[in-house]
Amino acid sequence: MGDAPTSTLEGWLARLEAAHPVSIDLGLERVAEVARRMGLLDGPIARRVITVAGTNGKGSTVAMLEALGRAHGMTTAAYTSPHLLRYNERLRLDGAEAGDAELIAGFEAVEAARLDGEPISLTYFEAGTLGALHAIRERAPELAVLEVGLGGRLDAVNVLDADVAVVTTIARDHAAFLGDDLEVIGREKAGIMRAGRPAVLGSERLPQSVAATAQALGAECHALGVTFQRETGEGGWAWQGLDAEGADARLEALPDPGLPLDNAATALQAFALAGRTPEVEACRRALAGVELPGRMQWRGQWCLDVGHNPHAAAYLAERLAARPCQGRTVALLGMLADKDAEGVIGALAPVVDAWLPVSLEGDRARSAAALAETLETLGQPVWHRADSPAAGVAWLTERLAPQDRVLVCGSFFTVADVLAAWAESAQAAAEAGSEGT
Secondary structure, three states: OOOOOOHHHHHHHHHHHOOOOOOOOOOOOHHHHHHHHHOOOOOOOOOEEEEEEEEOOOOHHHHHHHHHEEEEEEOEEEOOOOOOOOOOEEEEEOEEEHHHHHHHHHHHHHHHHOOOOOOOOOOOOHHHHHHHHHHHHOOOOOOEEOOOOOOOOOOHHOOOOOOEEEOOOOOOOHHHHOOOOHHHHHHHHHHOOOOOOOOOOOOOOHHHHHHHHHHHHHEEEEEEEEEEEEEEEEEEEEEEEEEEOOOOOEEEOOOOOOOOHHHHHHHHHEEEEEOOOOOOHHHHHHHHHHHOOOOOEEEEOOOEEOOOOOOHHHHHHHHHHHOOOOEEEEEEEEOOOOOOHHHHHHHHHHHHOOEEEEEEOOOOOOOOOHHHHHHHHHHEEEEEOOHHHHHHHHHHOOOOOOOEEEEEEOHHHHHHHHHHHHHHHHHHHHHHHOOOO
């Protein structure tokens, strides 16, 4: 992995980024061998482990599972990716971001193991995943919730045998790695399931291959709309499913978490199957207090969401339609070149009055000009185009009416750039204020 290990988190991350010839290299042989050398396969890293795969809804489901665990008094760990502002966001231990020292200790353990014998090359994500699993094992929490990356069967997280496997949704995304066949994608995502262990299917519109894979593996299949349900009503919503003993259970008057209710119902069922019967008051506290940056995150008249495929955009459009505003809805859109821009724009078009395409940076970036061309081809009004999300925010801020709202979406990079710009502005204002006192 290059020079001798550095002592800072930033240094480690730079080394990891440069260590492998490609950023995504699906397969378990290399990462499983390093995991074996680290002892991660010798026993459970937590009392209960839940893995969460799918195209959309993984982050929401992980966040709600973590919140449920904490509300029930459990020690927890949650691993997700990617991050928005800080790498530390990827690993939460008992609800707090992991410290630099814990992450560095994980990277050091990975480095020692991969060089213990024939050297093994790992991608940034693989090394990060193994480092996080090391940190979780050191804590040995009662509940660990792990988000699977873009794959499933061949994803680094899948080196572990989870107690409960969750598949949220299946849609077309990451076509260069997963292809366009939903049945094939579903089969790959379902590869996180294990024989004799519960598998929770979090959508009523999953490809047949998901349930078929569960059956072929001998996993216990629990599907939304079959084993468990959600019902909406005026006093909140209700969940009906199975408790930890397999008996019928029902929770009523649950608050809207501001995240997809299918994901909330899925989290409740997975939590119960992991061995803890949900208690209604604890579940209400968990769902009322759950927070997930970058998912329908409101800041005044700005709504930030990392949605970057048509399925996610359709959900965004539904939520915005249910929350009408008196002014204009402007979409600040930044997308990568390998994403379905036409599909995303088509899904959002019914609730967007004007568009502001922005350029992103990097090898996979799509320019504002290219996005504007797509928008105009689809007959959508382009108000302005900007060289970056931050530049788009600056331009819009001067022109928004109080009753307008802005949807920032299209990529993790788009949302991250806007959040970083706001954080930088707040810091500059704070420093200016301190100098004036």
